[in-house]
Structures are given as structure tokens and as C-alpha cells.
Amino acid sequence: MIGVDISSATVKLIELKPVRGQQRVESYAVRPLREGTVVERRIRDMGAVADALQRAVVQAQPNTREACVAVPSSAAITKTLILPASLDDDEIEARIELESDKHIPFPFSEVSFDFQRLGVNERYRDQQDVLLVACRNRDISQLTEALIQAGLTPAAVDVETFAMERAFDELLQQMGGGGDExxxxxxxxxxxxxxxxxxxxxxxxxxxxxxxxxxxxxxxxxxxxxxxxxxxxxxxxxxxxxxxxxxxxxxxxxxxxxxxxxxxxxxxxxxxxxxxxxxxxxxxxxxxxxxxxxxxxxxxxxxxxxxNPFRRMQVNPRINAQTLANDAPAMLTACGLAMRAR
Structure with missing residues (x-):
């Protein structure tokens, strides 16, 4: 998977591949953006972003074209719902659609949503916790359009917070000691x-x-x-x-x-x-x-x-390891996106 992070100053691209139980950095690139191209994590000049991303693809020469990008955390609505444990996925989806006005402050036709079961509720054993994430379609389509114009295939749209947590889990394992809490x-x-x-x-x-x-x-x-x-x-x-x-x-x-x-x-x-x-x-x-x-x-x-989320990862020999290490602190979101399962 390719993780693509579009920030106010740069476009960052990194490709990770599982190899023998470990992640391997296959390719990466960082390209600058002109000031004003992206403002408050939202694209203002689609042509400039697509051009920078296309240049990053040419520089990185990734093995895949499947990419994951993230909406800003501020653009996503995340809620934990408590629903009957007996509901299956289809029934959960129907319940969310039926009660959308309770959870989503936008017209339902303008929104994309997804959910994940978190398990049985700790307090009420006949209920389950369900994580709901919703975002306006326009925020998603803007990001996927940038990927498509750069010759990439949108495989998933994530939320920056989730990507950062995923990368941080790798950092936590590097740190050792202290425990998960x-x-x-x-x-x-x-x-x-x-x-x-x-x-x-x-x-x-x-x-x-x-x-x-x-x-x-x-x-x-x-x-x-x-x-x-x-x-x-x-x-x-x-x-x-x-x-x-x-x-x-x-x-x-x-x-x-x-x-x-x-x-x-x-x-x-x-x-x-x-x-x-x-x-x-x-x-x-x-x-x-x-x-x-x-x-x-x-x-x-x-x-x-x-x-440095790449410290324990293997690195393709064609990548300059020192350059990657220098760029690593800025690659947290991109790394978390590339680590995402489809």
C-alpha cells in the first residue's frame, strides 16, 4: 500500500510491503508545495497538488498504484454508538441510516460513513460498542481526485488520527518499557x-x-x-x-x-x-x-x-537510508496510511 500525506507544505508518499512478518519500505518521495496550495489541510489548487504528487510517483517508482489518503481529523465525525449485541453488520448499517440525524449534522445524502464493531459493551453485556466515522463526500472526492490525477488508484480513505495512532503503535514498540498504558x-x-x-x-x-x-x-x-x-x-x-x-x-x-x-x-x-x-x-x-x-x-x-517509524523496518537497497531517516519525523501520517489493511 502507498500512504499519501498532503500537508500545507509538502506531498509525502511512502510504499510499505509486508515481508516475512515485518514491514519493508519499498519506495518513498517528498515533494514541496507552493504556499496557498493547501490551506488548513484542504486543497485550494488541485492542479498543483496533482502535479506534485505525480512528480513524487515518478521519483519513487512504486511497485503498486494502490494508495490510501486521509481526511483531516477536523473533517471527520467519530462516535462510539451503543447498539444491541444481536445486530449484524447489515442491521447496524440500516440502524445508522435510519438514525443518521442523531449522529451526523449533515444531510445524509452528502455523507459517506463506515463503522467497526468494538466488542461487547463493558457495562451492558447485551449491547455492543460500534465506532462510527462519517465525512462529507466533497472532502473525500477532493482527495481521491488528486490521487487519480497523479495516476494512483484510491484503495481507502482514512482519518489522520487513525493513521497517526497506527504509526505510533510502531514507535511505542521501539521505545520499550513503560507498558501499553x-x-x-x-x-x-x-x-x-x-x-x-x-x-x-x-x-x-x-x-x-x-x-x-x-x-x-x-x-x-x-x-x-x-x-x-x-x-x-x-x-x-x-x-x-x-x-x-x-x-x-x-x-x-x-x-x-x-x-x-x-x-x-x-x-x-x-x-x-x-x-x-x-x-x-x-x-x-x-x-x-x-x-x-x-x-x-x-x-x-x-x-x-x-x-522514526522506520527504525525497525527493512529498507529497499535502492533507497538512501540516511535520507529516509532525515525525513522520517515528517512521515508519521503517511507511514500510518501505508500500514493500513485494505
Missing amino acids: ECVALVDIGANMNAFHVLKGGRIVYSRDTVFGGRHLTDEIASRYELTMDEAGLAKKRGGLPEDYAGNVLMPFIETLVQQVERSLQLYYTAGRKDKVRRLMLAGGCSVIPGLKERLAEKTGMEVLNA
């Missing part, structure tokens, strides 16, 4: 936003988004050193900036990020959460900024790790 915070630092998640038992139990990301650092570089945004972006990646960069630009950016993580932790506990967060995982394209991990460890007193 350990609380771990995941900070995903993107171009425009950083998302703070707390996971327990492999499930997201708390989330908070903040509008602050790597583009703020690029803006500051461009403004201070009179560069274009493209020049500032390249300078941020490759270095070579003036000596005052670290003290006057980079460190203030890091301090702001650290303050936001501390604030998110405070709000997590203020919300009545009693499970203590023990470790912190950094993901996203800006998570590898020099000094960020060390400063977070110093301020929070926690172990801070960079996310």
Missing part, C-alpha cells in the same frame, strides 16, 4: 501548525492545535536577512546564515515552541487528566531543529525522542 505526548510540528497529542494505550486521549510552525521561522529569516521565502527556506535547511542567526532568530523560535508545549501540558492536566505524561516524542518537518529536543528535555524534565 504509559502516557506519551506527541508533538507534531508542521509548517503552519503544531499539534500536541497525548496517547495512552496507543490511542489519542487529548489533542490541542496551535497556529505556529516552521513557516514562522522561515518568515523571520526572510525578514531579518532580506531574503525571498524560497531563499530563506533553503538557508534554513542548508545553513550558512550569519553568526547572529542562532541567538537572535533560532533560539527565540525554539523558546516559543517550548512554551507552547508547556502550555499544552498544563491544559492537559487542567482538563482533569490524571495520567502523568512520562515521555515526549517529536514529529513533523521542524522537529529536528538543532537544540529543540535538548531544550524541551531541560524544561519538561522528560525524556524527549525524535520519531
